[in-house]
Amino acid sequence: xxxxxxxxxxxxxxxxxxxxxxxxxxxxxxxxxxxxxxxxxxxxxxxxxxxxxxxxxxxxxxxxxxxxxxxxxxxxxxxxxxxxxxxxxxxxxxxxxxxxxxxxxxxxxx
Amino acid sequence: xxxxxxxxxxxxxxxxxxxxxxxxxxxxxxxxxxxxxxxxxxxxxxxxxxxxxxxxxxxxxxxxxxxxxxxxxxxxxxxxxxxxxxxxxxxxxxxxxxxxxxxxxxxxxxxxxxx
Numbered sequence: 032x033x034x035x036x037x038x039x040x041x042x043x044x045x046x047x048x049x050x051x052x053x054x055x056x057x058x059x060x061x062x063x064x065x066x067x068x069x070x071x072x073x074x075x076x077x078x079x080x081x082x083x084x085x086x087x088x089x090x091x092x093x094x095x096x097x098x099x100x101x102x103x104x105x106x107x108x109x110x111x112x113x114x115x116x117x118x119x120x121x122x123x124x125x126x127x128x129x130x131x132x133x134x135x136x137x138x139x140x141x
Numbered sequence: 142x143x144x145x146x147x148x149x150x151x152x153x154x155x156x157x158x159x160x161x162x163x164x165x166x167x168x169x170x171x172x173x174x175x176x177x178x179x180x181x182x183x184x185x186x187x188x189x190x191x192x193x194x195x196x197x198x199x200x201x202x203x204x205x206x207x208x209x210x211x212x213x214x215x216x217x218x219x220x221x222x223x224x225x226x227x228x229x230x231x232x233x234x235x236x237x238x239x240x241x242x243x244x245x246x247x248x249x250x251x252x253x254x255x256x
Contacts, residue, residue, distance in 0.1 A: 063243040127197040
C-alpha cells in the first residue's frame with residue numbers, strides 16, 4: 032500500500048477557475064504534511080505546510096483531516112503560472128524519509 | 142536565503158563507471174536525504190542520513206550506492222558501476238526538524254545520464 036496517494040490527473044482548467052486536489056496518507060504516525068510544487072525538470076519546492084486548523088496563503092488553502100487521514104489543496108482564481116505538478120508529502124518527523132505522493136498535474140489554460 | 146546546492150548540474154557517464162554526486166546542505170540542518178526521479182515518474186526515496194549514519198534506506202539503495210559526509214559541509218552520493226537504469230534526476234535535501242521547521246529543502250538536482 033502506498034504511504035501517500037494522490038489522483039495523478041491531469042487537471043486542465045481555464046484561467047480563473049478554482050481547482051481542488053486531494054491526498055490520503057496511510058501512516059497514522061505522520062506528523063507534518065506539506066504541499067510541494069514541482070515544475071518540469073526542476074526540484075520540488077515547498078508551497079505550503081498543512082495544519083489541522085487549515086491554513087491559507089493568498090489564493091491557496093490547505094486543509095488536514097487527521098481522523099480521515101486526508102489532505103487537500105484548493106487553488107482559487109487559477110493563473111497560467113500555477114501550471115505544475117503538485118506533490119502531497121507526509122513526514123513522521125523521525126528524521127526518516129518524507130513520503131511523497133505521485134503528484135497531481137495541473138495545466139491552466141488561457 | 143539559505144539553500145541546498147548540488148554539483149554537477151548534469152553528469153554523463155558510461156555504463157559501469159562510478160559517479161559521485163555532491164551536495165552542500167543548509168548549514169544548520171542535521172538531516173540529509175537523497176531522492177531520485179526518473180523522467181516522467183514519481184520522486185523516489187533513496188536514503189536518509191543523520192549523525193553520520195544512515196537512518197533509513199529504500200530497496201533502491203543497494204550495495205551499488207553509498208553516502209558519505211566527508212567534512213562538515215558536504216554530503217555525497219556515490220554510485221558504483223552505473224547502469225542505464227540509473228539515469229535520473231538526483232535530488233539532495235536537508236531538514237532541521239526542530240521547533241516548527243519540519244519541511245525539507247531540495248537542491249536543484251543533478252541530472253545523471255548513463256550511456
